[in-house]
Amino acid sequence: MAIVEVKNLSKTFDAAGGTTTALNHINLSIEEGDVFGIIGMSGAGKSTLVRCLNLLEVPTEGQVIVEGKDLTALTNKELREERGRIAMIFQSFNLLQQKNVISNVCVPMMIQGKKKSEAKKRAKELLELVCLQDKARSYPSQLSGGQCQRVAIARALASDPKILLCDEATSALDPQTTNQILDLLKEINQKLKITIIIITHQMSVVQKICNRVAIIDHGEIAEMGEVEEIFTHPKSQAGRVLVIDGTQEVGTSDRQKAVELLKEKKRIRIVFSKNSSYEPVIANMVLAVGKPVNILKADTQDVGGVARGQMILGLPDDADAQEKMIAYLKDHNLAVEEVQA
Amino acid sequence: MREEIVTMLLQGIGETLYMSVFATLFGYVIGLPWGVALCITGKNGIKRNSGIYFVLDVIANIMRSIPFLILMIMVIPLTIAIVGQSYGSTATIVPLVISAAPMIARMVESSLVEVDAGEIEAVQSMGAGTGWIILHVLLGEGRVSLIAGATISFATILGYSAMAGTLGGGGLGDIAIRYGYHRYDTQIMIITVVLLVVLVQIFQGLGTWVGKKSDKR
Incomplete structure (x- = not known):
C-alpha cells in the first residue's frame, strides 16, 4: 500500500482580484521507501503541494492519505500527533536562532512531551549521525549553511518519522554541500527506511537521489514515473524544459541563446543511461563517420565508471552522415532523439 | 545642600522607582x-481571527489616544475603589497601568x-500546538526584541510617573512641581530633572546590556 496518497487535491488562494488556483486536481501515490522527487519551476505549486502533505496548508478540495489515515478528516489533536510521523526540512533551515544545536534537536521531543534527559540522549545520538556531535553547544548563527541543514535533519529525525519532506532543502547550498546533504538523505532513506519526498527545481537533485519523480507545472502534474524513464524520454513540455535545460536555471539562459545562434539545423539529444558502454563514444563516432559534430551542450557525470547524463549535438548538414551517426549511437545503446532548434 | 532636601530627593527617587x-x-x-493575542489573531498570526483582532486593536487605539493627565482624572473613581484614595504613589500606579498596558x-x-514565520512553520510541522508556539517560539525567539521593548516601556512609564506628580502623585515629578514651579526654586527643579535623566540612562543601559547578553543570533 502506498504510504502517501494524494487524491484529487486542489488548493485555491483568495487574492485581490479573484482566486488563484495553486493546485488543480492533483493525484499522487508514493510508495514506502521511495525517494520521490517533485520538480517544477518557481510558481508551479510545488511548495504548496508539499505543505498540503502535512496540512500546513489546508487543501480546498481532495484528500491526503498518509499511512491509511485521511489527514483532512483528523481532529486538530490527532493531526498534531500525526505530524510527528511526517518530518520536514526547509530551504532556510528554520532552526530556532535563540536555542543551541542540541536544544534545537530536542524540540520535536519536547513537543511530544518526552523526558528532558531522554531527549538529550537521543539528540546526542542524532548529532553523531549527522557528524555534528562537537557542535552541540553552538548556536545556529555560528554554523555554515550545510551544518545548519544537518542540524535540521537531525531535528527532523528526532520524532522517529516515517516520512521526511524536503522543501528545496539544498537550494540555499553550494554544489559540494548539496551533494553532501543529498548523500546524507540517501543514507537516511536506506538505513532508517524513511520515505523521502523532495521538492526541488533542480533536475540534478532528482537525478542524484530520487527513484521516482513527478513534474508539476501550473498546479498540475505534467508527468510522473521512474526517474530514468523521464530523464531519457521526457514527454511533457515542462518535462522537456526541465530535463534538457537541466542544471541551469530555467528561463533566462544565455547559453540557450548561444545555442540558437549556431548554424546546424539537425540537432539530437543523446542520453547516457546505465546501459551505456564505457568508451569515448562521440569521438569514435566522429572517426567512424569522418565528419565533425558540434557539441552544443554536455552535462554528464561519471557514475561508477559509466558516463551518465545527456548531450546535445549539432550534426553536419549531410543527410547521409546524419543517418550514419544516429545509427552508430543507437548501436551503442544510447537513447537518441531529435530536438527542435 | 540641606539634609532634609537630600532626604526628600532620595524619597522622591524611591517613590518614582516604586511607581x-x-x-x-x-x-x-x-x-x-x-x-x-494581537499577534496570533492578526493578519499573519497562527490563530487568525479578524473579529477578535479588531476588538483588541480598537481598544488599544482608544486607550492610547487619551492624554495621560486626562486619563488620570477619568479613572479617579476606579483608583479610589482599588487603592482607597486618589493621591499618593500607590494610587498613581492605577492610571499608570491603564495607560501603559495598551502601549x-x-x-x-x-x-x-x-x-x-519559517521557525513557526517548522515547529508546526512537528506538531506543536498554539501554547507551545507562544511559549517557546514567539516569546523565546522574540525575547531580545521584547527586552528592548520593556526598556522603552519602563522609561516611558517613568516619564509618566513624573507627570503624575503634578496631580499629587508623589515622586520626583511631584518635587519638581512643588519646589521648582510653585516656589520658583530652579535649583531643585534642575536636580530632579537630572535625577530623572540619570534613572532613564541607567535603566536603558541595563536593558540594552541584558538584551545583548541574551541574544544568540
Whole structure:
C-alpha cells in the first residue's frame, strides 16, 4: 500500500482580484521507501503541494492519505500527533536562532512531551549521525549553511518519522554541500527506511537521489514515473524544459541563446543511461563517420565508471552522415532523439 | 545642600522607582497577553481571527489616544475603589497601568510579529500546538526584541510617573512641581530633572546590556 496518497487535491488562494488556483486536481501515490522527487519551476505549486502533505496548508478540495489515515478528516489533536510521523526540512533551515544545536534537536521531543534527559540522549545520538556531535553547544548563527541543514535533519529525525519532506532543502547550498546533504538523505532513506519526498527545481537533485519523480507545472502534474524513464524520454513540455535545460536555471539562459545562434539545423539529444558502454563514444563516432559534430551542450557525470547524463549535438548538414551517426549511437545503446532548434 | 532636601530627593527617587517598577510589572500582566493575542489573531498570526483582532486593536487605539493627565482624572473613581484614595504613589500606579498596558501590548505585538514565520512553520510541522508556539517560539525567539521593548516601556512609564506628580502623585515629578514651579526654586527643579535623566540612562543601559547578553543570533 502506498504510504502517501494524494487524491484529487486542489488548493485555491483568495487574492485581490479573484482566486488563484495553486493546485488543480492533483493525484499522487508514493510508495514506502521511495525517494520521490517533485520538480517544477518557481510558481508551479510545488511548495504548496508539499505543505498540503502535512496540512500546513489546508487543501480546498481532495484528500491526503498518509499511512491509511485521511489527514483532512483528523481532529486538530490527532493531526498534531500525526505530524510527528511526517518530518520536514526547509530551504532556510528554520532552526530556532535563540536555542543551541542540541536544544534545537530536542524540540520535536519536547513537543511530544518526552523526558528532558531522554531527549538529550537521543539528540546526542542524532548529532553523531549527522557528524555534528562537537557542535552541540553552538548556536545556529555560528554554523555554515550545510551544518545548519544537518542540524535540521537531525531535528527532523528526532520524532522517529516515517516520512521526511524536503522543501528545496539544498537550494540555499553550494554544489559540494548539496551533494553532501543529498548523500546524507540517501543514507537516511536506506538505513532508517524513511520515505523521502523532495521538492526541488533542480533536475540534478532528482537525478542524484530520487527513484521516482513527478513534474508539476501550473498546479498540475505534467508527468510522473521512474526517474530514468523521464530523464531519457521526457514527454511533457515542462518535462522537456526541465530535463534538457537541466542544471541551469530555467528561463533566462544565455547559453540557450548561444545555442540558437549556431548554424546546424539537425540537432539530437543523446542520453547516457546505465546501459551505456564505457568508451569515448562521440569521438569514435566522429572517426567512424569522418565528419565533425558540434557539441552544443554536455552535462554528464561519471557514475561508477559509466558516463551518465545527456548531450546535445549539432550534426553536419549531410543527410547521409546524419543517418550514419544516429545509427552508430543507437548501436551503442544510447537513447537518441531529435530536438527542435 | 540641606539634609532634609537630600532626604526628600532620595524619597522622591524611591517613590518614582516604586511607581515605575510596579506600573511596568502590572502593565505587562495585562499588556503581554494582550500583545500575544494581537499577534496570533492578526493578519499573519497562527490563530487568525479578524473579529477578535479588531476588538483588541480598537481598544488599544482608544486607550492610547487619551492624554495621560486626562486619563488620570477619568479613572479617579476606579483608583479610589482599588487603592482607597486618589493621591499618593500607590494610587498613581492605577492610571499608570491603564495607560501603559495598551502601549505595552503594541510593543509586544510588534516584537512578536517579527519572529521568523519559517521557525513557526517548522515547529508546526512537528506538531506543536498554539501554547507551545507562544511559549517557546514567539516569546523565546522574540525575547531580545521584547527586552528592548520593556526598556522603552519602563522609561516611558517613568516619564509618566513624573507627570503624575503634578496631580499629587508623589515622586520626583511631584518635587519638581512643588519646589521648582510653585516656589520658583530652579535649583531643585534642575536636580530632579537630572535625577530623572540619570534613572532613564541607567535603566536603558541595563536593558540594552541584558538584551545583548541574551541574544544568540
